[in-house]
Amino acid sequence: MNQFLFIGGKGGVGKTTMATTAAIQRAMAGERTLVVSSDPAHSTSDLFAQSIGDEPTPIDGYDRLDAIEIDPDAAVENHLRETKRALTDQVSPAIVNAIEPQLKLAHDSAGAYEAALFDRVIDILQTAETYDRVVFDTAPTGGTLRLLALPDALELWIDRLLEKRTRSIDLFESAAIGDRTPRRTMSDDPIVQRLQERKDRFEFAARTLRTETSFYLVVTPDELSIRETQRASDRLAANELGVDGLIVNKLTPKPDESERGAGAAFLRSRRATERERLETIKSIGPPIVATVQSQREPPAGDQLEELAPTLTFE
Ligand SMILES: Nc1ncnc2c1ncn2[C@@H]1O[C@H](COP(=O)(O)OP(=O)(O)OP(=O)(O)O)[C@@H](O)[C@H]1O
Ligand SMILES: [Mg+2]
Structure with missing residues (x-):
């Protein structure tokens, strides 16, 4: 057992x-x-x-x-509070307030x-x-089971995101020769970090449920x-x-x-x-x-x- x-x-x-x-x-x-x-x-x-x-x-x-x-x-x-807190770290409070109704709506869904x-x-x-x-x-229901497949989907998403951000930072760098700041912010990008955290969490759950x-x-x-x-x-x-x-x-x-x-x-x-x-x-x-x-x-x-x-x- x-x-x-x-x-x-x-x-x-x-x-x-x-x-x-x-x-x-x-x-x-x-x-x-x-x-x-x-x-x-x-x-x-x-x-x-x-x-x-x-x-x-x-x-x-x-x-x-x-x-x-x-x-x-x-x-x-x-969950709603935590999502808002995480967003506040990343974007301005004005933006968080502006999208609050959408966040609420999303949290009212099944x-x-x-x-x-x-x-x-x-x-x-x-x-x-x-x-x-x-x-x-x-036991996990249909929706929860779909979440177990999420680590793979998130992996693809994060990879694509990283690719896009690398490209935009490269462009920024060729425009501002000598300024290395964008490269440094890249590694601790809060959005990428948060996605990575979620992915690790679901991966842990999928592994634990399977083993x-x-x-x-x-x-x-x-x-x-x-x-x-x-x-x-x-x-x-x-x-x-x-x-x-x-x-x-x-x-x-x-x-x-x-x-x-x-x-x-x-x-x-x-x-x-x-x-x-x-x-x-x-x-x-x-x-x-x-x-x-x-x-x-x-x-x-x-x-x-x-x-x-x-x-x-x-
Ligand atoms: N072997 C049994 N003999 C008599 N009554 C039972 C037996 N097993 C369960 N019950 C009764 O059946 C009802 C439903 O049981 P229980 O609440 O355990 O089911 P459940 O699957 O958890 O329900 P829910 O899906 O609503 O959470 C309860 O009133 C419970 O007391
Ligand atoms: Mg019950």
Whole structure:
């Protein structure tokens, strides 16, 4: 198992429940563990019945378990502030003010939300050395995966930019013979530096996700979830990220043999359908690392500790 675990899957399949369960399991195995959620509904704090902040918060009742709930709106705000700060270093405040409406608009787009979230995830990846294990309760989505291809695109862009700037500085120099100033400003050009920084950051993320991360997808035995899992698995593979395992959640429990009522007949029929669907799930490829039944109550607290041993990540 790698240092970083990502638990993905369609909406409502049980990502938060399973990520939290996985984190409890690792902490109870003696590993210093961090669980990271980006769920705006703050369901991780609900599961632990305590408030959790945007920075590592120790979880009551565990010696080695911290949690973070990323606030996606705050992440977008920070991103906007940081972009403005970086711009202020490079151009006049008048220009920053003039383009502020465009900046705001860009940060209101759907892609910005994902980009800001991914930025925060990269921060956590970079500062996670105090943890043996970090469990993220979401896998990268389509937009985030596209960001992984960004280092290559940025490389081309930076090269072209450097070429253009070299050419313009050469022209400037042939006009002002003897004045070497432009050549000196070239190497610490703030725009090029900033682009280089971004590129290094995405490169780090792409490398970490490919070499130090395990991906698990939660799937429920219904057609929509199975199809989505197939798609997510293909999409991850296309980005050189393999899925390490599937967690099948919300399987119908077995009625007692002696039960003869309509309820028992319903459960038996559902279970027959689910057996077929399990075959389809197996054919997706990655191994099934856990099968979890639908519980009577939404699992929380002690129930998560009971579920913890059923997840087999190795
Ligand atoms: N095995 C289970 N038995 C019964 N209820 C479950 C089980 N797993 C999850 N649930 C319930 O299903 C609901 C969705 O679970 P959860 O919040 O973990 O899913 P999620 O994938 O994180 O959802 P979202 O996409 O909204 O973040 C919750 O009410 C949770 O308590
Ligand atoms: Mg969730």
